[in-house]
Amino acid sequence: DAVVHWFKCDLRTKDNKALDTASETAKEKGVPLVAMYIVSPQDFEAHLTAPVRVDFILRTLEVLKEELAMLDIPLYVETVEKRKTIPDRIMELLKEWNARHLFANLEYEVDELRREAELVRSCLENGVAFDVMADTCIVSPGELTSGTGKQYSVYTPWFRAWIAYIHEHNDVLDLFGPPSKNPSSARKRFSKIFDSKIPSAPSNKKITDEEKTRFKSMWPPGEAEAHSRLSKFLDDRARKYDETRNFPFAATTSCLSAHFAAGTLSTRTAVRAARSYNSTTKLNGGNQGLQTWISEVAWRDFYRHVLAHWPYVCMNKPFKPEYTNITWEYNDEHFAAWCSGQTGYPIVDAAMRQLNHCGYMHNRCRMIAASFLAKHLLLDWRMGERYFMEHLVDGDFASNNGGWGFSASTGVDPQPYFRIFNPLLQSERFDKEGEYIRKWVPELRGVGGNAIHDPYERGAGREAKKGGYPERIVRHKESRERCLARYKEGLGRG
Ligand code: FAD
Structure with a gap:
């Protein structure tokens, strides 16, 4: 047996x-x-x-x-x-x-x-x-319902209920032990399995030797690695996470998402560890950085609850049916420019190039790039959702779908559609000195000062052109107006 x-x-x-x-x-x-x-x-x-x-x-x-x-x-x-x-x-x-x-x-x-x-x-x-x-999930789908007995579709009240549930049922954070040693006879009985090799990547998912070397050094695998990343983050960065997490240049976040996606680390372990670094056992008390980080890890649970309750989000449908009627542009050139980081918006291009090179993108930049695709380019958000999934080392259906729904305003708990990220303001705010842009867009390394955010409009057109950096493929003001009109029209038809 x-x-x-x-x-x-x-x-x-x-x-x-x-x-x-x-x-x-x-x-x-x-x-x-x-x-x-x-x-x-x-x-x-x-x-x-x-x-x-x-x-x-x-x-x-x-x-x-x-x-x-x-x-x-x-x-x-x-x-x-x-x-x-x-x-x-x-x-x-x-x-x-x-x-x-x-x-x-x-x-x-x-x-x-x-x-x-x-x-x-x-x-x-x-x-x-x-x-x-x-x-x-730390709290299983189905456990949290609103006062009227319904599934929450808005994060903030859901999060309050999530915290209260954990405080009430402390055992949800209990640690499950590693497996016990097998009887030694298992070695002999299953010797063929012990001697077997891990298969290589299937032909539809092969990568080049150069990528192999790159990804190996960027993404060391395994449980011990995940635990050491977690400890390092909690030791060095977590306490300031609330203030620093939105700046994509510095290493301020945990970079644990690939491990959560592969399951080399459980979110239960992560939250338990964060709690042990705090001065209180309350998840919503003590150090603000730790609290904020726990609330971010909770987003992962939140989007799983959404998926479990409304499984149609798995079938390419927007969470809100009225958003089905928006007329999207299917402009191949714009999509290609977005994918390759050639839109002429430095912050968007830096973000997409980070994704293409690392299989990872900083959260703030995911929001900027996703919003740009759906709102500035008016491309079908599902094209972007797909592209992200095809390139992310941490690709997780529920989180990706939730993030795209949020950014395109088609999802659960959305940004209202009329709140449109201005990529230039985002860039100035979160990459003030342009360090992130210069890292990922080498054509602009010679551009100094504030021009880095919008070189052609801020007197650095010559340097940008010399470096081979493209001009903007759409203008912010016009795109914004087009987006507002198109969303309004689509919703009107809903
Ligand atoms: P930290 O800031 O250290 O956060 C810790 C952990 O909390 C993360 O590893 C992640 O598991 C969880 N988390 C944080 N923010 C979110 C969030 N908004 N939604 C869900 N979980 C969150 N995350 C994925 O894991 N896989 C995806 O495929 C994915 N796609 C996204 C697509 C879009 C358009 C957007 C806006 C966000 C997406 N996210 C996704 C969420 C978030 O960007 C990443 O989890 C985060 O950038 C990972 O970096 P980190 O591990 O350093 O995060």
């Missing part, structure tokens, strides 16, 4: 509810624990998983395999080409390992829920127990 844990977006040994429960069950039964991960190229395709993220996941699996091997737990990784066959393949593997109990953590996206429903059916037919646990 054996017990199996199926790893998905929870690639860690510590503070992993399903893994811990699987381990306890195996121990009680006196049988070994086997861990499994399925690489699904079709899922990567359907979910637009960025190659940089696939690379990060595969490198993480290498580390995880070694960590589990130290506990005599084998990690089996297989590429299954057709995603429809995943439930059947899992049943075959369970049979091969003579396993009667499967564990996994729940994912809330629609495709994943359908796959799990299929697997539940197969397990029932085959006499296998399947335990799916709610682990990915």
Whole structure:
């Protein structure tokens, strides 16, 4: 007999509810624990998983395999080409390992829920127990409802309820232990799995050797790395996070999002750790920086609650149906300029180039770039949502969809559509000295002073042109007016 844990977006040994429960069950039964991960190229395709993220996941699996091997737990990784066959393949593997109990953590996206429903059916037919646990949110979707019993669609009251719930149910922050060591016989019985290799990236997600080297140094994988990043952030930066987090040049945020997305770190661990650095156990008390950071981590839960309650957001629909009728421009040249960071708006271009180079973009810049696409270029926000997903190392459907909904005013808890970011003011405010711009837009390195934010209009056109920097593809004032009119017209038709 054996017990199996199926790893998905929870690639860690510590503070992993399903893994811990699987381990306890195996121990009680006196049988070994086997861990499994399925690489699904079709899922990567359907979910637009960025190659940089696939690379990060595969490198993480290498580390995880070694960590589990130290506990005599084998990690089996297989590429299954057709995603429809995943439930059947899992049943075959369970049979091969003579396993009667499967564990996994729940994912809330629609495709994943359908796959799990299929697997539940197969397990029932085959006499296998399947335990799916709610682990990915600190407070599970469905736990928080407003006074009228409804799901919150606005963050602030939801956040108040989230905090109150955690204070009332302190055990939601309890730590799940790492799995116990397997009986030593597991080594012999599963020797083939111990000797097996992590597959290389599927052909649809390959990266070049240069990218491999770059991403390897930018995004070291693994749980220990995530924990050391967390400690460093809490030691050095967290206390000032409220004042510094919006400035994209300095390293002021935690840069943990890739780890939360791969599951090398749980948000539970992150919040517990932040709390332990504070002078109070209250999550909304004590140091302002720590409080603000916790409230940002909570956004991740918030967007999962939204997704779980309104699953149609997974199907390319705006949260608010009346926003379906906006007439978008489908201007390929504008879209190409936005993607490659050639819009003539330095802050937008710096942001897009950071994304293209690192698979990461600072949060303030995500808002500026997303708003620019939807409002200044009037391009369908779903094109931008897709591009982000295809390039982010931290691509997370719920957070990305939520961020785009916010920025395009089509989502839950939106910016009102008439509040349009002025990219120049944003640039002057958050990259005052132009350091972020100069880092990512080398054509403008020679441009000094305030002209960095808008070189052609502020007397630095010659330098900008010499460097090969493009002129603005749209003008702010006209774009703003066009946007207001178009949104108004679309809503009128709703
Ligand atoms: P920190 O500032 O250190 O915050 C800590 C953690 O809190 C983050 O790692 C993240 O898990 C969470 N968090 C912070 N802000 C948000 C937020 N607004 N929404 C949800 N979670 C948040 N985040 C993703 O993880 N994946 C995405 O695909 C993603 N797409 C986005 C798209 C748009 C248009 C916007 C505006 C935001 C998006 N975000 C996304 C949220 C946010 O930009 C990133 O989480 C953040 O920049 C990651 O950097 P960090 O780890 O240094 O964050």
